[in-house]
Amino acid sequence: MAYTIDNEKCLGCGACAATCPVSAIESDSGKYKINADVCIECGSCASDCPANAIHK
Ligand code: SF4
Numbered sequence: 001m002a003y004t005i006d007n008e009k010c011l012g013c014g015a016c017a018a019t020c021p022v023s024a025i026e027s028d029s030g031k032y033k034i035n036a037d038v039c040i041e042c043g044s045c046a047s048d049c050p051a052n053a054i055h056k
C-alpha cells in the first residue's frame with residue numbers, strides 16, 4: 001500500500017514535500033500529491049505532517 005494524502009485534511013504547509021528524500025511529493029495549485037512510482041515508503045512525510053493527513 002502506498003502513502004496517500006487526504007486533501008480534506010491537508011493544510012498546504014509543504015512540510016511533506018520538504019522532507020521527502022526522493023522528491024515524490026508535488027503540489028498542483030496547492031493540492032499535494034504523492035507520486036507512488038517515486039515514493040520509497042520511508043514514512044517521513046507522514047511523521048512530519050502537522051495535520052495527520054498522510055496515511056498508508
Ligand atoms: S513516504 Fe517517504 S518517500 Fe514516500 S512520499 Fe513520504 S517522504 Fe517521500
Ligand code: SF4
Pocket residue numbers: 005009010011012013014015016017032048049050051052053054
Ligand atoms: S505536510 Fe501535511 S498538511 Fe502539510 S502539505 Fe503535506 S499533507 Fe498537507
